[in-house]
Amino acid sequence: MDLRKENILIVDDDIDILELLQRHLQSMDYHTYKAVSVKEALFILKDTFIDLLITDIQMPEIDGLQLLKFANEHYPEIPKLVVTGYPSVEGTLEVIKSGATDYLTKPFTKLELKEAVEKALKQNTSRKKLVPKAVNQKPNIYADMVGESEAFKKVTNIIERVKDNKATVIVTGESGTGKELVARAIHYSGKFSREPFIAVNCAAIPENLQEAELFGYIKGAFTGANENRNGFFQAAKGGTLFLDEIGTASLAVQTKLLRALQEKEITRVGSQKIEKVDIRIIAATNANLREEIRNNTFREDLYYRLTVVEINVPPLRERKSDIALLTEKFLRKYGIEFKDRLLRISPEALQILQRYNWPGNIRELENVIQRAVIMADGSIEVKDLPDFLKYQIDFSDNELRPLRDIEKEYVQRVLNHTDGNKTKAAEILQIDRKTLREKLK
Ligand SMILES: Nc1ncnc2c1ncn2[C@@H]1O[C@H](COP(=O)(O)OP(=O)(O)OP(=O)(O)O)[C@@H](O)[C@H]1O
Ligand SMILES: [Mg+2]
Structure with missing residues (x-):
């Protein structure tokens, strides 16, 4: 790292x-x-x-x-x-x-x-350089996350920097890319890991209840409030509050959240009493918050308080070199769960997984493997994969094309797969680096 x-x-x-x-x-x-x-x-x-x-x-x-x-x-x-x-x-x-x-x-x-x-x-001569410490014996595993792409390393690098402090973090990325896993990795690998980690999906709480659920309420605050109740903020005391789908937070919640981030203070619904908060907030969204700001459904001032540190989790199609490791992880998980043993995947089947575009990202890959494990007799073969994966190969233009063009496209694809690493690309293509360099020209 x-x-x-x-x-x-x-x-x-x-x-x-x-x-x-x-x-x-x-x-x-x-x-x-x-x-x-x-x-x-x-x-x-x-x-x-x-x-x-x-x-x-x-x-x-x-x-x-x-x-x-x-x-x-x-x-x-x-x-x-x-x-x-x-x-x-x-x-x-x-x-x-x-x-x-x-x-x-x-x-x-x-x-x-x-x-x-x-x-x-x-000027800063007194300061010792941070000594990178081994996070794990295996460099391509971080907390529960696996990956070896440059994009993945970027993500774990930021996690490593923020895990021990309480700076607000926002995790962005498409659905199923692993945002929640990133939030958990920050909490559980950091020095506050013994404190609570409370995950709240804002979209799952009806708007009119969000404020009470998050900040707590006092007896008599509204009809049905028969007693004083803690909210998620109180529950997360000393630890991390993970606010998932932050774009769906009500405006009342947004106002209170702003104050919590700015002043480190909250009040319960129905109460004037100020409570100090000492928690780290990690928010996540797959929505475009800037657009929500333009539509006046998200407070701009809150946005800037939430983005002290940003972690963008790239979609799987932009880090295809992680697919093999992820596949291996899910094979182990579901192999043991459903078949009581480790399963293998054939190179042809793996290639199909690596070729597909994964609109549903890691969650979709996980589902495909889970299904394949159930279907397979021995190791996972092409026949155990769903059809839509196999037919993604683009046959749309039926015109016949020069070999040179096809070769160029294919070399580019291999390079994408290796994240631009020419040595690895040459290995896959079984040509030497010099030949590859010439082809690239
Ligand atoms: N790097 C990774 N290594 C292993 N498993 C992963 C990794 N990233 C994500 N996963 C797995 O993929 C699934 C989806 O991840 P997660 O729920 O964190 O995604 P998300 O971005 O929060 O999705 P959504 O936007 O739908 O809420 C989970 O089962 C998670 O364990
Ligand atoms: Mg999520």
Whole structure:
């Protein structure tokens, strides 16, 4: 696991700048945490190993100078970089006195940002580099997840960084890609794993009950509230609250959630009493929240609080090199469950699985294997797979085509399968790398 790249906390009330910084920094392979206010930045600093703080100066409520002063007292070893729109002389002096390593004036180019970040990070000599620790003896297993594609490694890399802190995480991806598994992996591999993990599917709770279910209520709050009741927030105390299908949360819940993330405070339905919350929130969605924002069904300010760290789980068709390992895992699981033994799959059958496009992602693959295990006599053969998998081969254009074109397409397909790894592709094609290189030209 590659943990060499640094964790950078960016603080700005201007969403556009925040996103721009995030985009640039992520393209340079840094890992970023976002905060829309100083208060939220402080929550992240408290339990996250941050290597560089980048902050705006002018912000409502508490400004960046105060953040810098606080960080200098409590985190003197973290270098600080200021991004400001107003490089006035007095302002500059104050920034330097406040202990910032350097400052960058808006607008800035990506190159200017890159240089400023590298320079600032160099200041930090006292800091020991994170030593990658073995997560598991087998590098392609993480918690309950298996995979070996680059895409999979990216996901586990982020999990590794966030598991021990309480920064809010949002997991996005198509249905069946493994979002819930990612949330569980964060919780159960981290240092709060002994605390509760509470999973709530917002879509499964009727809108009018969501608020009471999540935040609890007091006796008499509404008809039928005969006693004080805890909600999921209270139940998750000290641990993780997983809010699945967050896009379906009612607006009342969204308002309360915003306050929980911003101020770490909640109130029960029917009560004025403020309760402090100390939990990590992981949200998940397969909906396009930006679209919901445009339709006014999702609060934009909440969106930015939820996306402190984002994990996008790519669809299976974009990481086909994981299919063999996943298949093996499900064969073991269902083989033991239904046949009391390990089953094998024939190379031809596996090839069909690898060729298919998997609109239903990992859940669909799991179902196909479960069915095949039940159908098979010995090992899984082509005949044990459902027909729709076998006929996906594209016969639509019946015209006859030059071998060169077909060869090109096929080489490309193999390369996709190996995530662009030419050595592996050459192995599969049984040609040497040099020949492959020539073909690619
Ligand atoms: N990397 C993985 N390794 C092994 N099993 C996986 C992996 N990812 C997902 N699965 C399995 O695939 C199934 C679907 O995963 P999960 O329920 O986490 O998906 P999801 O993204 O939450 O789906 P939905 O959007 O429908 O809620 C589960 O049975 C899960 O155990
Ligand atoms: Mg799910």
